[in-house]
Amino acid sequence: MRRTRRIVLGGVPIGGGMPVVVQSMCNTDTRDAGATLGQIRELDAAGCEIVRCAVPDEEAAAALRSICAESPLPVVADIHFDYRLALAAAENGVAGLRINPGNIGARWKVAEVVAACRERALPIRIGVNAGSLEKELLERYGPSPEAIVESALKHVRILEELDFGAVKISVKASDVRRTVAACRLLAERCDYPQHLGITEAGTVRAGAIRSAIGIGMLLAEGIGDTVRVSLTGDPVEEVWVAWEILKALGLRQRGPTLVSCPTCGRCRIDLVGLATEVERRLRVYTAPFTVAVMGCAVNGPGEAREADVGIAGGAGEGLLFRHGVVVGKVPEERLADALLDEIASMLKEEGRGQ
Numbered sequence: 001m002r003r004t005r006r007i008v009l010g011g012v013p014i015g016g017g018m019p020v021v022v023q024s025m026c027n028t029d030t031r032d033a034g035a036t037l038g039q040i041r042e043l044d045a046a047g048c049e050i051v052r053c054a055v056p057d058e059e060a061a062a063a064l065r066s067i068c069a070e071s072p073l074p075v076v077a078d079i080h081f082d083y084r085l086a087l088a089a090a091e092n093g094v095a096g097l098r099i100n101p102g103n104i105g106a107r108w109k110v111a112e113v114v115a116a117c118r119e120r121a122l123p124i125r126i127g128v129n130a131g132s133l134e135k136e137l138l139e140r141y142g143p144s145p146e147a148i149v150e151s152a153l154k155h156v157r158i159l160e161e162l163d164f165g166a167v168k169i170s171v172k173a174s175d176v177r178r179t180v181a182a183c184r185l186l187a188e189r190c191d192y193p194q195h196l197g198i199t200e201a202g203t204v205r206a207g208a209i210r211s212a213i214g215i216g217m218l219l220a221e222g223i224g225d226t227v228r229v230s231l232t233g234d235p236v237e238e239v240w241v242a243w244e245i246l247k248a249l250g251l252r253q254r255g256p257t258l259v260s261c262p263t264c265g266r267c268r269i270d271l272v273g274l275a276t277e278v279e280r281r282l283r284v285y286t287a288p289f290t291v292a293v294m295g296c297a298v299n300g301p302g303e304a305r306e307a308d309v310g311i312a313g314g315a316g317e318g319l320l321f322r323h324g325v326v327v328g329k330v331p332e333e334r335l336a337d338a339l340l341d342e343i344a345s346m347l348k349e350e351g352r353g354q
Contacts (some may be wrong), residue, residue, distance in 0.1 A: 002222040004193045007123045007166045010074025010095030012049055014123075014168060014225050015193030020251055021226040022242045023195070024235045025052040025078070030060040033067050039235065044072045046239040047254050047286070050226070052076040052098060061088035068093030076125065083109035090116040098125040101158040102134070102151075114162045123166040124159065128152040129199050130173035130182075145182035148173065152186065168225065170195035176214040183218050193225035204233040208241045212248075219249050240283075253288040256343075259303055259310075260293040267295035269313040269332045277336045282343075287352045291343065292321075309342050311335055322346060 006016025014021055024043050028035040030053045040051050051073045055061050061077075068075050074095035079086045083104045086097055090113075097117060101110045117124055128151045130143045141147035148171045159167055169192050171182040179198055186194060198214045201207035211229040218224050227245070229238040246252035260275040261267075275293045282291065292303045292310030303310065305324035312319045318335050320328040322342055330338040347354060 002187055004191050004225055005165070007168060007193060008121070009050060009076070009123050012074055018225070020219065020224060020246060021049050022047060022239060022246070022252075023050040023052065023076075023226050023228040024048045024238045024242075025054075025228065025230075027235055030054055030056075030067070031063050033063045036063070036067055037070055040067070040071050040073055040075075042236050043239055046236045046283075047243055048073060048235075048239045050074050050076060050095075052078050052228075054078045055085050055089055058085070058088065061085050061092060064089055064094060065092040068095075081105075083113050086113045087116050090120055090122060094122065096123045096125060098127055100126060100128065101155050107158070110158055111162055114159065114164045117166070118164060121166070123168060124164070125168045125170065125195060126152055126155045126159075127170040127172070127195070128155070130175070130178060131199075143173075143178075145171075145178055145185050148178075148182040149185045149189065153189065156190070156192070168193040168195055170197065172197050172199035174198065174200040176210055179214050180217050183223055184221070187223045194223060195226045195228065196224040197228045197230050199230055201230050202232060204231050204237050204241075207231040207233075208237075211241060212245050215242075216245055216249060219245070219251060255285050255288065256282045257288070257290045258282060258293065259290060259307060261295050261303070263295050267313065268315040269295060269318065269335070271295040271313060274313075274332075274335055278339060281336070281340055285343075285347075285354055287347060287354060289343070289347075289352070291339070293339070309339065309346055311339050 004015040007014050026036050026039050028039050030036055055077045076096040076098055077089035077094045078098045081103055104110050128148050133147050133151055137147040137151055152169050152171050171186050173179045196215050196218055198211045201210045215227055227242050229241045231238050243254050258279050263271050278293050289308040292307035294303050294312045310321045316332045319326050320330055320338055
């Protein structure tokens with residue numbers, strides 16, 4: 001993994017060889033503290049480790065006081081243009097800021113924000129998207145990886161001139177190849193921690209695919225210290241997808257891994273419905289283990305034996321395995337319940353927690 005500087009955000013270490021951190025962003029109205037806290041708690045339960053909230057006005061900044069006081073997660077304030085909102089967010093308890101110094105205004109305004117962050121040990125994230133590049137960079141480079149990175153480093157230089165180094169950077173586009181190229185270029189040009197994501201990736205299904213490709217390529221190369229999967233949907237889904245990406249690469253482990261076959265003409269049970277139900281019911285677990293839901297006798301028993309717990313379907317029934325040993329034959333209508341019961345028993349007997 002690429003070695004970057006280490007910063008700390010609300011007690012969560014980022015960079016410097018630490019595990020990749022999972023982030024998301026609330027889509028509630030920040031001014032509604034109750035709704036925002038409710039969503040933060042859902043994100044926390046799903047495995048989110050840092051949460052970001054939009055701060056469009058003074059009312060939202062004021063709501064941060066109660067949100068931050070009760071949030072189980074470090075809260076990052078997303079600020080654009082108005083330095084006073086950044087100062088208010090810092091005063092009201094956020095763990096970090098997402099700003100671009102270049103659009104905050106005069107240098108003295110940026111200096112005030114930096115002073116507030118330095119006093120409270122708050123990191124600043126510089127975030128540049130391809131869709132919001134400065135006019136002069138667009139004229140010089142077009143919406144290219146070079147323009148995105150130059151914009152990010154331009155903002156960072158303002159902070160460096162103010163002797164502030166608790167920085168992480170994100171460079172994103174909705175185009176996967178452009179994002180990957182920009183992140184690679186940024187990794188060559190500085191050692192600040194990088195936050196990864198494909199911006200405006202799309203709906204849950206399409207966005208998950210684009211994000212998995214782009215984020216996965218970079219993480220496999222050792223680039224990336226935090227991730228956010230940006231989806232048009234429930235932010236909880238962003239967290240599930242992020243964890244699946246990290247688990248697939250062997251970078252983090254949280255919760256079960258489900259292995260299931262794609263089905264074919266040999267399958268004699270409703271494997272699609274069964275696997276979907278099992279996947280949904282597995283979300284309550286945080287302990288890492290592997291579950292196999294297989295449809296027939298060709299590959300099924302072998303895969304089920306490789307898993308901690310598994311089932312291999314037959315004609316209207318299935319064999320239940322634990323650690324490679326058959327522990328029962330179960331009618332199709334009871335397969336999901338029997339599998340979940342076996343998981344609960346295994347975790348209890350082996351002292352693995354939930």
